[in-house]
Amino acid sequence: MTDSDPLEKSSLILGYMPLSDSLPLLVADAQGYFAAEGLNVELQQEVSWANIRDKVLVGHLDGAQMLAPMLLATHLGLGGLKKAMMAPFAFGLNGNAFTISRSLGQQLEEQASGQSPSGDAIASGKALKKLVQSRRSRGESPLIFATVYPYSIHNLLLRDWLAASGVDPDQDVILVVLPPSQMVDHLSLSHIDGFCAGAPWNSVAIQQEVGECLLTGPDLWHSAPDKVLGLTQEWANTHPNTTQALIRALDKATLWLDDHREAAGALLADAIQIPVAAALPALVGEFVYRPGESQQQQPDMLVFHRSLANYPWQEHGVWFLQQMQRWGWVSSALDCEETIRECYRSDLYQQALQRPALVAEGTRLALDHRDPWQLDGVAMAPTAFSYHR
Amino acid sequence: MAHRESRAKQGSPPPRIMVVDDQAPRAAILQQALSDAGCEVVACLASAQGLMKKVMEHQPDVIIIDIESPDRDMLEHMTVLNQHNPKPVIMFSDEDDPATIEKAVRAGVSAYVVDGLNPARVKSIMDVAVARFREFQALRGELEKTKNQLADRRLLDEAKALLMKQKNMSEEEAYHAMRKMAMDRGQRMVDVAKNIISVMNLLNG
Numbered sequence: 217m218t219d220s221d222p223l224e225k226s227s228l229i230l231g232y233m234p235l236s237d238s239l240p241l242l243v244a245d246a247q248g249y250f251a252a253e254g255l256n257v258e259l260q261q262e263v264s265w266a267n268i269r270d271k272v273l274v275g276h277l278d279g280a281q282m283l284a285p286m287l288l289a290t291h292l293g294l295g296g297l298k299k300a301m302m303a304p305f306a307f308g309l310n311g312n313a314f315t316i317s318r319s320l321g322q323q324l325e326e327q328a329s330g331q332s333p334s335g336d337a338i339a340s341g342k343a344l345k346k347l348v349q350s351r352r353s354r355g356e357s358p359l360i361f362a363t364v365y366p367y368s369i370h371n372l373l374l375r376d377w378l379a380a381s382g383v384d385p386d387q388d389v390i391l392v393v394l395p396p397s398q399m400v401d402h403l404s405l406s407h408i409d410g411f412c413a414g415a416p417w418n419s420v421a422i423q424q425e426v427g428e429c430l431l432t433g434p435d436l437w438h439s440a441p442d443k444v445l446g447l448t449q450e451w452a453n454t455h456p457n458t459t460q461a462l463i464r465a466l467d468k469a470t471l472w473l474d475d476h477r478e479a480a481g482a483l484l485a486d487a488i489q490i491p492v493a494a495a496l497p498a499l500v501g502e503f504v505y506r507p508g509e510s511q512q513q514q515p516d517m518l519v520f521h522r523s524l525a526n527y528p529w530q531e532h533g534v535w536f537l538q539q540m541q542r543w544g545w546v547s548s549a550l551d552c553e554e555t556i557r558e559c560y561r562s563d564l565y566q567q568a569l570q571r572p573a574l575v576a577e578g579t580r581l582a583l584d585h586r587d588p589w590q591l592d593g594v595a596m597a598p599t600a601f602s603y604h605r
Numbered sequence: 606m607a608h609r610e611s612r613a614k615q616g617s618p619p620p621r622i623m624v625v626d627d628q629a630p631r632a633a634i635l636q637q638a639l640s641d642a643g644c645e646v647v648a649c650l651a652s653a654q655g656l657m658k659k660v661m662e663h664q665p666d667v668i669i670i671d672i673e674s675p676d677r678d679m680l681e682h683m684t685v686l687n688q689h690n691p692k693p694v695i696m697f698s699d700e701d702d703p704a705t706i707e708k709a710v711r712a713g714v715s716a717y718v719v720d721g722l723n724p725a726r727v728k729s730i731m732d733v734a735v736a737r738f739r740e741f742q743a744l745r746g747e748l749e750k751t752k753n754q755l756a757d758r759r760l761l762d763e764a765k766a767l768l769m770k771q772k773n774m775s776e777e778e779a780y781h782a783m784r785k786m787a788m789d790r791g792q793r794m795v796d797v798a799k800n801i802i803s804v805m806n807l808l809n810g
Contacts, residue, residue, distance in 0.1 A: 266677040270715065274707040297706070365678050366685040392657075393682035395675040545685055 224455040227256045228462075231268045231280035234261060234397055234488035236415035236498055236518055237307045237443045238281050239480055242487050244469035252468075253461035261488070264395060265365045272446060273299050278455075279462065281307060282446030285367035285536045291559055294367070294545060302452055303444035303533075304564035305463050306526050308470060309519040309597070310440055311498060312370055312433040313418040316410035317403055320359065321428045321506065323347055334430050334505050335512070337603040341381025348388045362394040362402065362411040369442045370412040372539040377436055380603050403427050414442070415498030415518055416490055423494055428506040434516045438598040439523060441532035452564075463568035470521035477501075516597050523597040528560040529581045619645040620726055623665035625674065627651050630748075631741040635669065638737045644730060653679050667727065668717040669734050672710060680717055705731055712738040757795040764798035767805045 232238035241259055244250050250257040260277065262268050269290055271277040284303060291301040316324070324343040325332045327350070333339035348359065363371040371393075375385040385391060394402055399411040404426040411417075411427075421427035433440050445466060452459045473480050481495040497503045498518045502511040519525045533556035540546040566577055575592055585599045622644045626632040629651065636646045647663040650656070653676030660668070660683065670677060705728060709715060712735045718727050761783070768779035787797045 263673055263675040264677040266681050266715070267672060270672070270706070270710050274710045276710060366682045393679045395678060398675065 221457040221460070223254055223458045223461060225278070225458050226254055227258075228278040228458070229258045229260055229276070231260050231262045231271060231277040233265065233268065233281060235281075235311075235417075235443075236484060236495065237311050238487075239473055239484055240307050240466045240469045240520065241281060242483055243473055243480065244465045246483055247469065247472055249465040249468040249472075253465045255458070255461055255465060265368075268446075269297065272448060273297060275451070278451060279445055279447045281443050283365055283368045284441060284444045284533065285369065285372060285540065286365055287444060287446045288533065288536055288540070288555070288559060289367040289545075291555070292546060292550070294540075300449035300558070302447055302449050302559050302561050303528050304447070304452065304459060304561040304568070305445040305466055306441060306528050306532075307443040307445070307466075308473075308521070309442070309523065309525045310433040310516060311415045311442060311518040312373075312412060312440070313415070313429050313498075313503075314374065314410060314412045314431045314436075315399075315403070315418045315421050315427040316430045317406065317408075317427055318425070318507075319406075320409045321430070324430070332506070334428065335432075335435055337377060337431055337436050338381075338605075340430050341377060341383070341603060344378075345382045348383050352388075358388060358390050359409040360390045360392060360407070362392050362399060362408045362413075364396050364413050365393060367540070367545075369440055369536075370414075372536060373433075373436055373440060374412045375543065376539060376601075377431075377603055400424060400426055416484070416488075416494045419497045419504075420490060420494045422504055422507055423491075425507040429503070432503060432505075432514055432517060434514060435602060437601045438516065439519070439525075439596075441529065441536075444528065449558075452561075459564060460568040463565060467521075467526060467569055470526055473520035474522055519597065522595065524575065524591065524594055526565070527575065528562045528565055530556050530560050530562070531581045531583055533560045535583070619643050620666045620722065620730060621645050621647045621664060622730065623647055623660065623663055623668045624649045625651075625653055625656070625668060625670040625676065625680075627674070628671070628741070630744070631738070634741060634744075635734060635737045638733050639730070642729065642733045644733075652676065656680065657683065666719045666722050667730055669730075670715055670717070672713045672715040677715060683717075708735050713742070714738040757798075760795055760798040760802065764801040764805075767801060771805060 230241055232241050245257055245259055265283055265286055268277070268280045268282060269286060272280050273290070287301045287303055290297060290299060292298070321332065324340065324347060327343040327346040328339060333343045351359070361374065363374055365371065371391065378385045378389065383389060392408065394411070396413045396417050399413050399417050400421045402408045403411060403421055410430065418429055422429060445462065447459065477499040478496070481492050481499050484495045485492040501513060501515040501517045503514040503517055504511050530553070534552045537546060537550065537552040537555060541548050541550065541552070563577060575594070579591070581599065583599045585596070587598055589596050622639050624632050624635055624646060626635070632649050636649055639646050647665055648659055650659060653674070656676065656679060668680065670680065709731060714734045716731060716734065764783060765776060765779040768774050768782060769776060774782065783794060783797050783801070787794045790797070
């Protein structure tokens with residue numbers, strides 16, 4: 217910080233949910249990156265996304281880890297509360313997985329001729345479609361899957377994959393919402409047949425042998441966007457230098473996170489009260505799909521910094537809005553690109569990090585790279601959806 | 606439904622309220638206050654388990670829920686399900702009233718309101734809920750104190766029982782012994798009791 221750009225506010229309260237991708241906040245605090253920017257930040261763990269949204273809106277929180285689609289829904293006033301929102305920084309890519317009950321895993325394996333389809337989005341979709349049809353012909357109740365919030369990557373990606381597999385997400389299955397930390401209990405009590413939630417809750421279910429992972433996030437969409445730093449436009453406009461300081465601190469935190477996965481696991485386990493062993497698989501990218509199986513390398517299971525993971529790509533926001541339009545939650549007349557230009561502030565990201573030469577403003581992100589690629593000299597992970605051919 | 610229609614003909618039926626709160630005393634206070642304010646409390650749930658079914662069954666106009674309940678996200682999901690759900694709910698019908706929302710958040714209450722309910726009516730219901738939640742915050746402070754006193758009482762009884770059993774003291778002797786220790790050491794009785802329990806358990810462990 218220089219004398220020319222003093223902070224408008226130095227004591228901040230930021231909210232987060234007990235999830236692995238709250239780590240940029242936890243690390244910026246623990247590693248002193250907030251302090252180095254002159255920020256005195258209190259981190260507040262919340263119990264629901266609704267709570268995070270409400271507290272940011274009324275100013276009890278200065279900002280928070282937010283589901284990007286929830287931020288957009290709030291900006292548009294879906295569900296009642298409306299306030300102009302913005303995201304100048306993304307917390308990373310991926311981290312989610314679709315975990316199912318052992319019994320459903322068994323049934324899908326039978327539908328796939330005895331070969332578990334886990335890890336393969338197309339084979340899993342085919343097996344699920346056959347199972348849904350056979351359950352219906354036997355008069356059995358629809359399968360119940362839980363996600364964490366209606367306006368979330370979890371819900372939108374699951375719905376897109378179900379639809380692409382020929383399973384109608386509104387007619388053929390029942391989709392419900394549960395808090396991430398309750399997923400494992402509901403799965404073990406057979407209230408639900410599967411859930412799509414962020415790390416570490418999938419590994420918790422697998423390690424407790426309550427469930428097995430059908431598909432990780434990267435198995436569906438190799439580099440999926442998820443949480444962002446959510447601010448009201450009012451707050452960001454009245455605290456421009458503080459916003460820049462936040463971006464710089466979080467950028468240092470994600471850079472640190474890419475190289476300190478084990479230490480991050482210990483920090484997370486302590487903050488959200490889970491075993492370190494459950495925090496690690498997604499963080500170190502050695503993921504076990506099914507209890508008793510060996511680890512599989514999933515280096516992009518949770519990306520914090522590399523592949524320009526913190527860049528608020530317009531294409532990510534537009535995909536969210538288009539999906540919300542597709543399901544009739546947002547008017548088809550909405551100009552998605554225009555809305556995203558208001559909310560996804562890559563200009564502030566560029567400005568804070570003084571790296572305009574890295575990616576020129578206005579650079580587009582193509583979502584069809586099936587292999588690692590280069591963007592202006594930056595190594596990028598694939599960006600394609602595995603099940604869209 | 607027939608019931609509702611007949612009341613609707615009389616002009617303004619009382620708003621139907623569902624309370625979701627795991628704090629039974631607070632739920633009771635709120636229920637009473639809402640009834641006094643002319644509302645009909647159609648259901649009082651301790652958790653959101655089976656919430657969707659209950660909403661369809663009771664058809665509330667307003668759902669009042671503890672803002673710190675992890676079940677709120679489940680409730681928000683219903684706002685998206687409007688084509689399946691006969692009662693779409695929205696968060697605070699009066700979106701242009703940040704002061705009401707701010708007060709509610711501060712008091713720890715949130716509400717989901719069926720679209721179309723008179724905003725003035727919603728505001729008066731929210732005012733009742735906010736006032737009762739605030740009252741309960743103060744009450745909870747008192748309850749904490751009472752609970753601590755009860756916990757202290759239990760420790761004293763436990764220490765006394767240990768002395769009586771292991772030192773063959775009468776209840777009165779045990780009590781006086783503890784009081785003397787407290788006075789001699791300038792400690793609170795409860796701290797003396799804690800010492801006795803840990804020492805006795807150590808000796809007999």
